[in-house]
Amino acid sequence: MLDFGIKDLIDILLVAVILYYCYKVMKQSRSVNIFYGVLLFISFWIVVSKVLEMKLLGSILNQLVSVGAIALIILFQEEIRRFFYTIGTHERAHRLLQFFRPGHRHEEEEKRHSRETIIPIVLACLNMSKQKVGALIVMQNNLPLNDFVRSGDIVDARISQRLIENIFFKNSPLHDGAMIVSGNRITAAACILPISHDLDIPKEFGLRHRAAKGISKETDALAIVVSEETGHISAAYNDTFRTHLSAEELESILMKGKF
Numbered sequence: 001m002l003d004f005g006i007k008d009l010i011d012i013l014l015v016a017v018i019l020y021y022c023y024k025v026m027k028q029s030r031s032v033n034i035f036y037g038v039l040l041f042i043s044f045w046i047v048v049s050k051v052l053e054m055k056l057l058g059s060i061l062n063q064l065v066s067v068g069a070i071a072l073i074i075l076f077q078e079e080i081r082r083f084f085y086t087i088g089t090h091e092r093a094h095r096l097l098q099f100f101r102p103g104h105r106h107e108e109e110e111k112r113h114s115r116e117t118i119i120p121i122v123l124a125c126l127n128m129s130k131q132k133v134g135a136l137i138v139m140q141n142n143l144p145l146n147d148f149v150r151s152g153d154i155v156d157a158r159i160s161q162r163l164i165e166n167i168f169f170k171n172s173p174l175h176d177g178a179m180i181v182s183g184n185r186i187t188a189a190a191c192i193l194p195i196s197h198d199l200d201i202p203k204e205f206g207l208r209h210r211a212a213k214g215i216s217k218e219t220d221a222l223a224i225v226v227s228e229e230t231g232h233i234s235a236a237y238n239d240t241f242r243t244h245l246s247a248e249e250l251e252s253i254l255m256k257g258k259f
Contacts, residue, residue: 038072117159117184118254124164125226125233126247134175134228135168136208138193140182141220141257148215149180152191159186168226178211178223194218204229212236222257224250235259 023035045065049058121137128135138145153174157163159181167174167189177190194214201210212223216236223236233245237258245253253259 041068114184117181118251120159120161121164121181121224121254122247122251124161125224125250127161127165128168128226129231129233132228132231133165133168133170133226134206134208135164135224135226136178136193136211137164137224138178138180138191138212138215139222139224139254139257140180140187141222143219143221145180145182145187145215145219145221148178148191148193149188152177152180152188154188155179155186156188157186159184178215209234209236209241213239213241216240220258222253224254 042065045058045061048054048061125135125137138148155167163186164179166172167179167186169175174189178193179189180187180191193211194217195207196210196213196217198213201213206227206229208225208227212225212234213236215221215223217239220238225234225236226232227234232243233250234241234243235245235250235253236242237253240259242249242253242259
């Protein structure tokens with residue numbers, strides 16, 4: 001007689017949750033067909049080895065499975081990284097981690113929500129919007145952006161409206177690429193960001209918008225974009241865009257560090 005208890009039910013539910021999150025990550029990266037193929041192969045292996053007990057074919061498949069685990073890690077290294085990033089950046093996970101460092105959390109929030117940091121950025125974006133000067137500003141949150149900082153030129157300066165506008169001035173050598181803000185300082189400029197190749201991005205969006213979506217997908221950073229063509233201000237966070245932002249909306253988003 002089949003012995004099925006509460007522990008078995010929890011086991012099945014956990015496997016279902018893991019498979020669902022794997023499917024979700026694969027779907028976002030357009031590797032879902034490979035995911036289907038892996039599931040079919042594993043199902044075939046279980047039927048051959050465990051149900052039908054075919055020794056020869058089963059032993060061959062067993063060898064493929066043992067080697068295949070390493071192959072899957074190499075094949076899906078980007079998806080695996082994004083999967084663990086999704087878990088690590090979950091709001092509840094951050095609450096649990098920050099529980100042990102409440103003082104540090106308070107200091108970080110103070111830096112991020114400082115009006116001395118936000119107002120110059122808002123004013124600079126509004127001025128650049130009127131003049132149709134393209135800009136891409138990345139606000140670091142919890143995850144460090146050291147790799148992207150190293151791709152640009154170190155600035156390490158106090159945030160000011162004039163400095164931001166000078167960086168993105170059309171004849172400035174630093175106007176191409178992104179400016180990264182960490183805490184209350186401009187860390188670097190002319191930084192190279194990952195480009196999103198999602199097909200659902202509107203055609204009127206340019207390379208800056210795709211870079212903003214790319215960094216918001218790979219990290220928890222907030223990216224602000226000023227369109228060179230239209231002057232519209234947009235923000236990208238958690239792989240999501242908000243467009244045609246007013247000064248009040250932009251200030252509110254920067255105060256929260258997200259939306």
